Amino acid sequence: MKALRFLSRPAAGLPRAVLILSAGFFFVFMGASAFQQFLIPYLTDKGVTSAFQASTVLAVVYISFLVWRAVVAYTLYYLGEYWSTVLGAATYSLFAIGAFVLDRYELLLIAAGLWGWGAAAMWISSTTQLLDATADTHYGRASGLLYTATTGGQAIGVLFLGALMSVVNVEVGPPVAAGITAVGVATFLLLPYQHTRRVKPRLAPIFRVLTEPRTGLAALFLFLSSLAFGLILGSFSQIIGGGQGLGVLALITAGYWVVRIFGSYAGGFIADWLGREQVLIISFGVAGFGLLMPTFVGGAISMSIAALAMGLLNSTVPVATNAMIGDLTTFSNRHLAIASLFVWRDLGVGIAILTGAAIISLIGSEQLIFGIFSVAFLIAAGFAYWLKDQPIVKMT
DSSP states (O other): OHHHHHHTSOOTTOOHHHHHHHHHHHHHIIIIIHHHHHHHHHHHHHTSSOHHHHHHHHHHHHHHHHHHHHHHHHHHHHHHHHHHHHHHHHHHHHHHHHHHHOOOHHHHHHHHHHHHHHHHHHHHHHHHHHHHHSOGGGHHHHHHHHHHHHHHHHHHHHHHHHHHHHHTOGGGHHHHHHHHHHHHHHHHTTSOOOOOOOOOOOHHHHHHGGGSHHHHHHHHHHHHHHHHHHHIIIIIIIIIIHHHOHHHHHHHHHHHHHHHHHHHHHHHHHHHHTOHHHHHHHHHHHHHHHTHHHHHOOSHHHHHHHHHHHHHHHHHHHHHHHHHHHHHOOTTTHHHHHHHHHHHHHHHHHHHHHHHHHHHHHTOOHHHHHHHHHHHHHHHHHHHHHHTTSOOOOOO
16 A cells, blocks of 8 residues: 555656656667667677677777766866757767768768767766756656657667668668657757756766765666666677577567667666665676576577667666765755766776677677676676665765
8 A cells, every 4th residue: 555655655856857868769779779779780780890890899988987977077167057958969860871971981980989989978977967857756757758759769769760771771770760869969959958057077087986885786777777877889799680680680679679678767766765775786796597588498589579678677786876866965066976977887888898898809708708707797786786875965
């Protein structure tokens, strides 16, 4: 009964800005971000890159994203939240257009680096606006709505683009993806203009958050959970897309995106109700056991089960961690904590993409990839269990 009363409360504290942000993210991720799922086989089939080079292009997006996360507080300081969100989202469309028109590997790497800045600017500015506009008792719900819109858009985009490129022509994928993302950019223009005076950015405070047990483990959780996303974009795309086609790739990974749609919002409610640590324990435990399937048993069914487990992990951990950031920060230093902690999420995606591609290229073992990450997720579940008894102390 307690659970039903909690879930039936009106979603107070979710103002117009949160709804606009969620709508904008839906279209941004339905377009160019969904196209990431097909980037490696697309560039390989186009003849611009080898499979490993294509993996490197995608990894550079997240590695540059990592670098920009650490210093984007400087551009946020001068551009403000509004223009950081709008211009950052525009780089998603620009990269999709670049993938369509560019025929040189070096230029694709530059485009990937630019997208990294845009992604960092959009995520940090929008997440900051979301937490500022939301009551502290509803951080989980607001974050859940944003991530549900994000993953919902990406799930629909993966299925739509996969079908479109299979039935029509692979070449139509990038321009269509860029057009869909442009709708999201236009949606962000409806946000209330905001340029809040915040703590002047300095690198030292950005990394200081890692010295506390809770914030340090939050960084670790984001890093390890992002390995799952890197697996979906990298190893899954290379193993399935290269051998069975983009349509099969979309179907096998569909469970990942569908679970992310429902998992984010449900995870936000559970994080507010039972606690952030409970969400983390369950998610990492399920992901660890889920990856044991393709470790020991090959085939489409085991890969589909693993994709479902990865979807649960990636839908709930960012939401629970975002709520933790709200618990631990104040209005003035929140953007610095977000920048610092989410650096580690981007690092994990890049490492997973490159590690998977390197193991497949050098060793030729798919099972080894999944086994390594399975162990890492189970260890993370243990850390989350330990964190339950640790005190919550506000950052200064």
